[in-house]
Protein backbone atom coordinates (compact mmCIF):
# COMPACT_ATOMS: atom_id res chain seq x y z
CA UNK A 99 0.00 0.00 0.00
CA UNK A 100 1.38 3.45 -0.90
CA UNK A 101 0.92 6.05 1.78
CA UNK A 102 1.03 9.83 1.42
CA UNK A 103 4.65 10.87 1.75
CA UNK A 104 4.64 14.60 2.18
CA UNK A 105 8.42 14.83 2.19
CA UNK A 106 9.14 13.02 -1.05
CA UNK A 107 11.29 14.89 -3.54
CA UNK A 108 9.32 13.68 -6.60
CA UNK A 109 6.58 16.13 -5.92
CA UNK A 110 5.95 19.39 -7.66
CA UNK A 111 3.62 22.35 -7.42
CA UNK A 112 2.38 24.24 -10.44
CA UNK A 113 -0.36 26.71 -9.48
CA UNK A 114 -2.28 26.54 -12.77
CA UNK A 115 -2.13 22.74 -12.87
CA UNK A 116 -3.21 22.56 -9.24
CA UNK A 117 -6.10 24.92 -9.88
CA UNK A 118 -7.30 22.85 -12.85
CA UNK A 119 -8.14 20.01 -10.43
CA UNK A 120 -11.05 21.99 -9.00
CA UNK A 121 -14.18 21.89 -11.18
CA UNK A 122 -15.82 24.65 -9.10
CA UNK A 123 -13.24 27.10 -10.46
CA UNK A 124 -14.31 26.68 -14.07
CA UNK A 125 -16.72 29.61 -13.99
CA UNK A 126 -15.98 33.30 -13.53
CA UNK A 127 -16.62 33.39 -9.80
CA UNK A 128 -13.88 33.96 -7.22
CA UNK A 129 -13.75 31.78 -4.11
CA UNK A 130 -12.04 33.38 -1.12
CA UNK A 131 -13.88 31.57 1.65
CA UNK A 132 -11.75 28.45 2.02
CA UNK A 133 -11.35 28.77 5.79
CA UNK A 134 -15.11 28.11 5.96
CA UNK A 135 -14.79 25.10 3.67
CA UNK A 136 -12.31 24.26 0.93
CA UNK A 137 -13.27 23.49 -2.66
CA UNK A 138 -13.07 19.83 -3.67
CA UNK A 139 -10.66 18.28 -6.18
CA UNK A 140 -11.98 16.09 -8.99
CA UNK A 141 -10.26 13.06 -7.42
CA UNK A 142 -12.49 13.34 -4.34
CA UNK A 143 -15.64 13.95 -6.36
CA UNK A 144 -14.89 10.97 -8.63
CA UNK A 145 -14.23 8.59 -5.73
CA UNK A 146 -17.46 9.57 -4.00
CA UNK A 147 -19.41 9.21 -7.25
CA UNK A 148 -17.84 5.82 -7.94
CA UNK A 149 -18.85 4.55 -4.48
CA UNK A 150 -22.47 5.61 -4.88
CA UNK A 151 -22.72 4.64 -8.56
CA UNK A 152 -20.90 1.30 -8.58
CA UNK A 153 -19.84 -0.05 -5.22
CA UNK A 154 -22.36 0.93 -2.56
CA UNK A 155 -22.12 -1.37 0.44
CA UNK A 156 -21.80 -1.04 4.18
CA UNK A 157 -18.58 -1.50 6.17
CA UNK A 158 -17.60 -4.04 8.88
CA UNK A 159 -20.89 -5.90 8.53
CA UNK A 160 -21.84 -7.80 5.38
CA UNK A 161 -19.54 -10.38 3.83
CA UNK A 162 -20.21 -9.85 0.12
CA UNK A 163 -17.46 -8.63 -2.18
CA UNK A 164 -18.31 -4.91 -2.26
CA UNK A 165 -18.81 -4.81 1.52
CA UNK A 166 -15.39 -6.36 2.16
CA UNK A 167 -13.83 -3.90 -0.27
CA UNK A 168 -15.47 -0.98 1.51
CA UNK A 169 -14.20 -2.20 4.89
CA UNK A 170 -10.66 -2.44 3.48
CA UNK A 171 -10.91 1.07 2.00
CA UNK A 172 -11.98 2.51 5.34
CA UNK A 173 -9.02 0.84 7.07
CA UNK A 174 -6.72 2.20 4.38
CA UNK A 175 -8.14 5.71 4.84
CA UNK A 176 -7.51 5.46 8.58
CA UNK A 177 -3.91 4.52 7.86
CA UNK A 178 -3.57 7.51 5.49
CA UNK A 179 -4.71 9.85 8.27
CA UNK A 180 -2.46 8.20 10.88
CA UNK A 181 0.53 8.71 8.53
CA UNK A 182 -0.54 12.27 7.76
CA UNK A 183 -0.41 13.36 11.40
CA UNK A 184 2.34 10.89 12.44
CA UNK A 185 0.20 8.97 14.92
CA UNK A 186 1.79 5.95 16.58
CA UNK A 187 -0.95 3.61 15.54
CA UNK A 188 -4.03 3.52 13.28
CA UNK A 189 -6.23 2.78 16.30
CA UNK A 190 -5.52 6.31 17.58
CA UNK A 191 -7.55 7.74 14.68
CA UNK A 192 -11.31 7.92 15.33
CA UNK A 193 -13.77 8.94 12.61
CA UNK A 194 -16.16 11.66 13.75
CA UNK A 195 -18.53 14.17 12.12
CA UNK A 196 -15.94 16.95 12.36
CA UNK A 197 -13.79 19.04 14.69
CA UNK A 198 -16.84 20.01 16.72
CA UNK A 199 -17.83 16.43 17.45
CA UNK A 200 -14.22 15.42 18.14
CA UNK A 201 -13.84 18.10 20.83
CA UNK A 202 -17.22 17.23 22.35
CA UNK A 203 -16.08 13.60 22.62
CA UNK A 204 -12.95 14.68 24.49
CA UNK A 205 -15.02 16.86 26.83
CA UNK A 206 -17.71 14.26 27.53
CA UNK A 207 -15.81 10.97 27.37
CA UNK A 208 -12.48 12.08 28.84
CA UNK A 209 -12.86 15.34 30.78
CA UNK A 210 -16.23 14.62 32.38
CA UNK A 211 -14.90 11.53 34.13
CA UNK A 212 -11.67 13.08 35.45
CA UNK A 213 -12.70 16.64 36.38
CA UNK A 214 -13.58 17.50 39.96
CA UNK A 215 -14.91 20.76 41.46
CA UNK A 216 -12.26 23.54 41.27
CA UNK A 217 -10.17 21.71 38.68
CA UNK A 218 -9.23 24.04 35.85
CA UNK A 219 -9.43 23.97 32.06
CA UNK A 220 -7.27 26.65 30.45
CA UNK A 221 -8.83 27.76 27.16
CA UNK A 222 -7.20 30.30 24.87
CA UNK A 223 -9.10 33.43 23.92
CA UNK A 224 -8.54 32.74 20.23
CA UNK A 225 -10.94 29.82 20.12
CA UNK A 226 -13.76 29.06 17.72
CA UNK A 227 -16.98 28.33 19.69
CA UNK A 228 -16.43 24.63 19.03
CA UNK A 229 -13.34 24.73 21.26
CA UNK A 230 -15.01 26.78 23.98
CA UNK A 231 -18.60 25.57 24.40
CA UNK A 232 -17.71 21.89 25.03
CA UNK A 233 -15.49 23.07 27.93
CA UNK A 234 -18.14 25.39 29.36
CA UNK A 235 -20.63 22.51 29.24
CA UNK A 236 -18.32 20.02 30.97
CA UNK A 237 -17.31 22.66 33.54
CA UNK A 238 -20.95 23.13 34.45
CA UNK A 239 -21.43 19.36 34.72
CA UNK A 240 -18.41 18.81 36.97
CA UNK A 241 -17.89 22.03 38.94
CA UNK A 242 -14.57 22.64 37.16
CA UNK A 243 -13.61 26.16 36.02
CA UNK A 244 -12.80 27.46 32.55
CA UNK A 245 -9.86 29.86 32.73
CA UNK A 246 -9.41 32.45 29.96
CA UNK A 247 -5.91 32.61 28.50
CA UNK A 248 -4.72 35.23 26.02
CA UNK A 249 -2.56 32.59 24.22
CA UNK A 250 0.59 34.33 25.38
CA UNK A 251 3.21 31.82 26.60
CA UNK A 252 4.32 33.85 29.66
CA UNK A 253 0.70 34.15 30.70
CA UNK A 254 0.27 30.38 30.48
CA UNK A 255 3.19 29.92 32.87
CA UNK A 256 1.45 32.16 35.39
CA UNK A 257 -2.05 30.63 34.96
CA UNK A 258 -1.11 26.96 35.05
CA UNK A 259 -1.04 25.13 38.39
CA UNK A 260 -1.68 21.74 39.93
CA UNK A 261 -5.42 22.50 39.53
CA UNK A 262 -5.00 22.55 35.76
CA UNK A 263 -6.15 19.35 34.10
CA UNK A 264 -6.53 20.48 30.49
CA UNK A 265 -4.93 23.17 28.33
CA UNK A 266 -6.47 23.80 24.94
CA UNK A 267 -5.67 26.03 22.00
CA UNK A 268 -6.10 26.23 18.26
CA UNK A 269 -3.24 25.34 15.89
CA UNK A 270 -4.24 28.40 13.81
CA UNK A 271 -6.85 31.05 14.59
CA UNK A 272 -9.71 31.20 12.09
CA UNK A 273 -9.88 34.98 12.68
CA UNK A 274 -6.30 36.23 13.01
CA UNK A 275 -4.35 33.37 11.40
CA UNK A 276 -2.07 33.32 14.47
CA UNK A 277 -0.26 29.99 15.02
CA UNK A 278 0.87 29.47 18.61
CA UNK A 279 4.13 27.82 19.63
CA UNK A 280 2.69 24.37 20.31
CA UNK A 281 6.04 22.84 21.28
CA UNK A 282 6.50 25.22 24.23
CA UNK A 283 2.83 25.03 25.21
CA UNK A 284 3.05 21.23 25.23
CA UNK A 285 6.15 21.34 27.43
CA UNK A 286 4.57 23.69 29.99
CA UNK A 287 1.30 21.71 30.02
CA UNK A 288 3.05 18.41 30.68
CA UNK A 289 5.23 19.84 33.45
CA UNK A 290 1.95 20.09 35.39
CA UNK A 291 0.67 16.68 34.27
CA UNK A 292 -2.19 18.34 32.42
CA UNK A 293 -3.18 17.23 28.92
CA UNK A 294 -2.99 19.29 25.75
CA UNK A 295 -5.94 19.45 23.33
CA UNK A 296 -5.24 21.10 19.96
CA UNK A 297 -7.94 22.26 17.55
CA UNK A 298 -6.41 21.58 14.13
CA UNK A 299 -9.40 22.67 12.01
CA UNK A 300 -7.47 25.50 10.30
CA UNK A 301 -3.90 24.54 11.11
CA UNK A 302 -3.87 21.15 9.41
CA UNK A 303 -4.66 22.83 6.10
CA UNK A 304 -1.49 24.90 5.98
CA UNK A 305 0.96 23.31 8.41
CA UNK A 306 1.49 19.59 8.58
CA UNK A 307 1.95 18.52 12.16
CA UNK A 308 3.56 15.63 14.06
CA UNK A 309 1.41 14.74 17.06
CA UNK A 310 4.15 12.51 18.49
CA UNK A 311 6.95 15.05 18.20
CA UNK A 312 4.81 17.80 19.75
CA UNK A 313 3.48 15.38 22.37
CA UNK A 314 -0.13 16.39 21.72
CA UNK A 315 -2.65 14.38 23.74
CA UNK A 316 -5.74 15.05 21.61
CA UNK A 317 -5.97 16.58 18.14
CA UNK A 318 -9.18 17.36 16.27
CA UNK A 319 -9.83 18.35 12.66
CA UNK A 320 -12.44 18.32 9.89
CA UNK A 321 -12.00 16.74 6.46
CA UNK A 322 -13.88 19.50 4.64
CA UNK A 323 -11.29 22.22 5.35
CA UNK A 324 -8.53 20.10 3.75
CA UNK A 325 -10.24 19.55 0.36
CA UNK A 326 -12.31 16.66 1.74
CA UNK A 327 -16.02 15.94 2.24
CA UNK A 328 -18.31 17.58 4.78
CA UNK A 329 -19.69 15.57 7.70
CA UNK A 330 -16.38 13.83 8.40
CA UNK A 331 -13.69 14.58 10.93
CA UNK A 332 -10.96 13.01 12.97
CA UNK A 333 -10.26 12.68 16.66
CA UNK A 334 -6.68 11.70 17.37
CA UNK A 335 -5.91 10.66 20.92
CA UNK A 336 -2.95 8.96 22.58
CA UNK A 337 -3.78 5.29 22.91
CA UNK A 338 -3.58 5.15 26.71
CA UNK A 339 -6.01 8.07 27.01
CA UNK A 340 -8.48 6.65 24.49
CA UNK A 341 -8.37 3.30 26.27
CA UNK A 342 -9.27 4.79 29.63
CA UNK A 343 -12.12 6.87 28.21
CA UNK A 344 -15.81 6.07 28.45
CA UNK A 345 -17.63 5.26 25.23
CA UNK A 346 -19.23 8.21 23.44
CA UNK A 347 -22.42 6.86 21.86
CA UNK A 348 -23.99 3.43 22.04
CA UNK A 349 -25.03 1.49 18.95
CA UNK A 350 -23.97 -1.04 16.35
CA UNK A 351 -20.33 -2.17 16.14
CA UNK A 352 -18.99 -0.28 19.18
CA UNK A 353 -19.28 -3.36 21.40
CA UNK A 354 -17.87 -6.82 21.89
CA UNK A 355 -20.95 -8.25 23.52
CA UNK A 356 -24.20 -6.96 24.96
CA UNK A 357 -27.08 -8.22 27.07
CA UNK A 358 -30.02 -6.54 28.77
CA UNK A 359 -27.86 -5.91 31.84
CA UNK A 360 -24.60 -4.61 30.38
CA UNK A 361 -22.17 -4.49 27.45
CA UNK A 362 -18.45 -4.68 26.82
CA UNK A 363 -17.03 -2.00 24.52
CA UNK A 364 -15.14 -2.92 21.34
CA UNK A 365 -11.39 -2.30 21.03
CA UNK A 366 -10.03 0.97 19.69
CA UNK A 367 -10.91 2.69 17.44
CA UNK A 368 -14.36 1.05 17.05
CA UNK A 369 -15.34 1.74 20.66
CA UNK A 370 -15.99 5.37 19.62
CA UNK A 371 -17.63 4.63 16.26
CA UNK A 372 -21.22 3.59 16.94
CA UNK A 373 -23.46 3.12 13.90
CA UNK A 374 -22.80 3.11 10.16
CA UNK A 375 -19.88 5.44 9.43
CA UNK A 376 -19.80 8.16 6.77
CA UNK A 377 -18.58 5.62 4.20
CA UNK A 378 -18.78 7.82 1.11
CA UNK A 379 -17.05 10.60 3.03
CA UNK A 380 -14.21 8.38 4.21
CA UNK A 381 -13.69 6.97 0.70
CA UNK A 382 -13.70 10.51 -0.68
CA UNK A 383 -11.21 11.64 1.95
CA UNK A 384 -8.86 8.75 1.20
CA UNK A 385 -8.94 9.84 -2.45
CA UNK A 386 -8.23 13.42 -1.37
CA UNK A 387 -5.18 12.46 0.70
CA UNK A 388 -3.97 10.15 -2.05
CA UNK A 389 -4.29 13.01 -4.56
CA UNK A 390 -2.59 15.45 -2.18
CA UNK A 391 0.56 13.36 -2.06
CA UNK A 392 1.23 14.26 -5.72
CA UNK A 393 1.84 17.86 -4.75
CA UNK A 394 4.67 19.54 -2.94
CA UNK A 395 2.59 21.01 -0.11
CA UNK A 396 5.49 23.06 1.25
CA UNK A 397 5.86 24.77 -2.10
CA UNK A 398 2.09 25.21 -2.25
CA UNK A 399 2.19 26.89 1.18
CA UNK A 400 4.97 29.23 0.03
CA UNK A 401 2.89 30.14 -3.03
CA UNK A 402 -0.16 30.85 -0.83
CA UNK A 403 1.95 33.00 1.48
CA UNK A 404 3.20 35.07 -1.46
CA UNK A 405 -0.37 35.47 -2.68
CA UNK A 406 -1.43 36.50 0.84
CA UNK A 407 1.30 39.14 0.92
CA UNK A 408 0.20 40.44 -2.47
CA UNK A 409 -3.41 40.56 -1.23
CA UNK A 410 -2.45 42.47 1.88
CA UNK A 411 -0.31 44.94 -0.07
CA UNK A 412 -3.29 45.69 -2.32
CA UNK A 413 -5.75 45.96 0.56
CA UNK A 414 -3.43 48.33 2.43
CA UNK A 415 -4.02 50.91 -0.30
CA UNK A 416 -7.67 51.18 0.75
CA UNK A 417 -8.18 54.15 3.07
CA UNK A 418 -9.43 53.50 6.60
CA UNK A 419 -8.75 49.79 6.57
CA UNK A 420 -7.92 48.09 9.87
CA UNK A 421 -6.37 44.61 9.92
CA UNK A 422 -6.82 41.99 12.64
CA UNK A 423 -4.76 39.17 11.13
CA UNK A 424 -1.06 38.43 11.47
CA UNK A 425 1.40 38.90 8.59
CA UNK A 426 2.10 36.14 6.02
CA UNK A 427 -1.15 34.35 6.81
CA UNK A 428 -3.60 32.85 4.29
CA UNK A 429 -6.31 34.26 6.57
CA UNK A 430 -6.73 38.03 6.20
CA UNK A 431 -9.29 39.75 8.43
CA UNK A 432 -10.11 43.44 8.43
CA UNK A 433 -12.75 46.16 8.59
CA UNK A 434 -13.17 49.37 6.64
CA UNK A 435 -14.35 52.36 8.69
CA UNK A 436 -18.03 53.23 8.21
CA UNK A 437 -18.75 50.12 6.13
CA UNK A 438 -20.70 47.29 7.68
CA UNK A 439 -18.97 43.98 6.99
CA UNK A 440 -22.22 42.33 5.85
CA UNK A 441 -23.03 45.13 3.39
CA UNK A 442 -19.65 44.58 1.79
CA UNK A 443 -20.20 40.80 1.63
CA UNK A 444 -23.51 41.27 -0.21
CA UNK A 445 -22.05 43.69 -2.72
CA UNK A 446 -19.08 41.38 -3.34
CA UNK A 447 -21.43 38.43 -3.79
CA UNK A 448 -23.28 40.40 -6.48
CA UNK A 449 -19.91 40.64 -8.25
CA UNK A 450 -19.46 36.84 -7.89
CA UNK A 451 -16.90 37.03 -5.11
CA UNK A 452 -17.32 34.74 -2.10
CA UNK A 453 -15.88 35.87 1.22
CA UNK A 454 -16.89 35.44 4.86
CA UNK A 455 -18.02 38.17 7.23
CA UNK A 456 -19.35 38.34 10.78
CA UNK A 457 -18.26 36.97 14.12
CA UNK A 458 -16.69 33.86 12.59
CA UNK A 459 -18.02 31.71 15.48
CA UNK A 460 -15.60 33.49 17.82
CA UNK A 461 -17.61 36.00 19.86
CA UNK A 462 -15.14 36.28 22.79
CA UNK A 463 -12.32 37.05 20.35
CA UNK A 464 -14.48 39.68 18.61
CA UNK A 465 -14.98 41.35 22.01
CA UNK A 466 -11.24 41.36 22.54
CA UNK A 467 -10.66 42.82 19.09
CA UNK A 468 -13.30 45.46 19.86
CA UNK A 469 -15.60 44.76 16.94
CA UNK A 470 -18.89 43.03 16.12
CA UNK A 471 -17.60 41.23 13.10
CA UNK A 472 -14.88 41.24 10.47
CA UNK A 473 -14.38 40.76 6.75
CA UNK A 474 -12.32 37.62 6.12
CA UNK A 475 -10.49 36.65 2.95
CA UNK A 476 -9.05 33.14 3.10
CA UNK A 477 -6.70 31.75 0.50
CA UNK A 478 -5.74 28.31 -0.78
CA UNK A 479 -3.13 27.28 -3.35
CA UNK A 480 -5.90 27.13 -6.00
CA UNK A 481 -6.32 30.93 -5.83
CA UNK A 482 -4.35 33.22 -8.11
CA UNK A 483 -3.48 36.86 -8.64
CA UNK A 484 -6.46 37.40 -10.96
CA UNK A 485 -8.74 36.38 -8.08
CA UNK A 486 -7.15 39.06 -5.92
CA UNK A 487 -7.26 41.73 -8.61
CA UNK A 488 -10.98 41.01 -9.11
CA UNK A 489 -11.50 41.20 -5.35
CA UNK A 490 -9.77 44.58 -5.04
CA UNK A 491 -11.74 46.03 -7.96
CA UNK A 492 -14.98 44.68 -6.46
CA UNK A 493 -14.18 46.23 -3.06
CA UNK A 494 -13.58 49.62 -4.72
CA UNK A 495 -16.90 49.28 -6.57
CA UNK A 496 -18.65 48.46 -3.27
CA UNK A 497 -17.01 51.38 -1.43
CA UNK A 498 -18.19 53.75 -4.16
CA UNK A 499 -21.76 52.62 -3.44
CA UNK A 500 -21.54 52.43 0.35
CA UNK A 501 -19.60 55.59 1.25
Ligand SMILES: Cc1ncc(COP(=O)(O)O)c(C=O)c1O
Nearest residue numbers: 196197198226228272299300320
Ligand atom coordinates in the same frame (compact mmCIF):
# COMPACT_ATOMS: atom_id res chain seq x y z
C1 LIG B 1 -10.52 26.95 14.27
C2 LIG B 1 -11.79 26.17 14.05
N1 LIG B 1 -12.15 25.25 14.95
C3 LIG B 1 -13.24 24.50 14.79
C4 LIG B 1 -14.07 24.67 13.70
C5 LIG B 1 -15.29 23.81 13.59
O1 LIG B 1 -15.21 22.94 12.51
P1 LIG B 1 -16.45 22.04 12.09
O2 LIG B 1 -17.61 22.97 11.96
O3 LIG B 1 -16.03 21.42 10.80
O4 LIG B 1 -16.68 21.05 13.17
C6 LIG B 1 -13.75 25.62 12.74
C7 LIG B 1 -14.62 25.86 11.58
O5 LIG B 1 -14.64 26.90 11.00
C8 LIG B 1 -12.58 26.39 12.92
O6 LIG B 1 -12.21 27.32 12.03
